[in-house]
Amino acid sequence: MAKLTDGRNGIIAGAPSPERGQRFLYDEHRDAPRGFGLRVTAAGGKAFILSYTIDGRKRRKTIGEWPTWSLEAARLEARDLVLKISSGADPLEDARRRKAEPLVRDLAADWLDMHATGLKSEKAIRGYIENDLVPAIGRLKVSDVRRRDVIEVVEAKAERTPRAAAQLLLYARLMFDYATDRDYLPANPLAGLKPSAIKVKGKRDPLKPVTRARVLDEEEIRAFWCGVETCGLHKLTAFALKLVLVTGQRPGEVAGMHDSEIAGRIWTIPAERRGKTQTAHEVYLTGTALEVLDSARAELDRLQDRRTAPRGGYIFEAKPGSPVTNAALCRAVSRHHVLNRPGFTGDP
Structure with a gap:
């Protein structure tokens, strides 16, 4: 001593x-x-x-x-x-736990592998976490993350893409729920955090979804139906847009329609093509819908004479084995004046 x-x-x-x-x-x-x-x-x-x-x-x-x-x-x-x-x-035990505690980037990798792998939306989820959240707070220990840290990331995202910011907040909250379940945290720092808490200068409730109150009237529907095949659009794109109108289904689901999904008058959209819903859905095909499908198949037969590769079975096939995309339908709507009427954006 x-x-x-x-x-x-x-x-x-x-x-x-x-x-x-x-x-x-x-x-x-x-x-x-x-x-x-x-x-x-x-x-x-x-x-x-x-x-x-x-x-x-x-x-x-x-x-x-x-x-x-x-x-x-x-x-x-x-x-x-x-x-x-x-x-x-016990300071030694606290230090051991602190050393074993993962960084946010390690937690993110673990959560994505466990809960995003194999989902149809995996690419989008990984983008929100790996491109937005991890670069900002990835080096922090999980228990060091404060509510404000994530709010700042989401608000920065909301200035550019409000709807994407809402998704970012959702997945960040789910990821920290996982951290709580794994006992890395006593409580989720994002628990109870609502989109209304996100503030962007000049925008009120920036993450609030936009309500679509505008619908086409009868005259506009008639103008669309009569002009869509003659306004310069590719024939198959025009037929796909017509089928969106008569079935009321999402453009992406119509665009990916396959021969194997149709049995008589029933079109079964498989679960893997229905995004968040993740359940199969049956659609009754009216006489008008069947006429549109017949026209699309006739156009495919005409195009097939010019192609060397066989068809892939898609009704609205952009190239052998690949259907037209939802993005392509939206671009087509924006580019051609016959569809470019107020309130019509190509969204359902």
């Missing part, structure tokens, strides 16, 4: 190294808590330590290397540690 002193001529500077192993000098200063001292190794290293007992187990916590840590600072840290120990905490 010794009263540790700092400085060039102090006990710490002059403490001799053992021939092997390590030796301990415990501090007798009145400001030093019991168990506080200096460890000296055979290699000459010196560090402040705190020895303590918790639940009957003897433990030793390294506070820091000397002279990086001054004697005064180390004593203050030791007193803080003793207060935590007296309340039931």
Whole structure:
């Protein structure tokens, strides 16, 4: 036991190294808590330590290397540690847990592999997490993330793409739910965070979905139906748009229609093509719908005479084996004036 002193001529500077192993000098200063001292190794290293007992187990916590840590600072840290120990905490166990705790980027990789892999929307989900969330807070320990950290990421996204920001918030919340389930966190920092909490200058409720109140009137529907095949659109694109109108199904579902999905008057849209719904859906095909399909097949037969590759079975086939895309339908609607009437955007 010794009263540790700092400085060039102090006990710490002059403490001799053992021939092997390590030796301990415990501090007798009145400001030093019991168990506080200096460890000296055979290699000459010196560090402040705190020895303590918790639940009957003897433990030793390294506070820091000397002279990086001054004697005064180390004593203050030791007193803080003793207060935590007296309340039931174990600094060594806390440090072990802290070291084992993942970074946000590690949590994200784990959650994506567990909950996004194989989903139809996997690419989009990975984009929100890997391109927006991880670059901003990926280096933080999971327990260091604060509600405000994620709000700032979502608000930055909302300035450019409000609807995408709403999805980003949704997936971030689900990811931190997973962290809570894995016991990395006592509670989700995003629990109860609503889209209305996101603020963007000049925009009121930027994540609030836009309500589509505008519908086509009879005159507009008639103009569309009579002009869609003669306005310059590709014939198959025109037929696909007609089928969207008469069936009321999503453009993407109509665009990907396959011969194998049609049995008589019933069109069965498989679950894997229905996005979030993830359930198959049967659609009754009216006489008008069947006429549109017959016209589309006739156009396919005409085009097939010019192609060397066989058909892939799609009704609205842009090229052998590939159907027209939803994006292509939307672009077609925007480019041709006969469809470019107020309120008509190609969305269902």
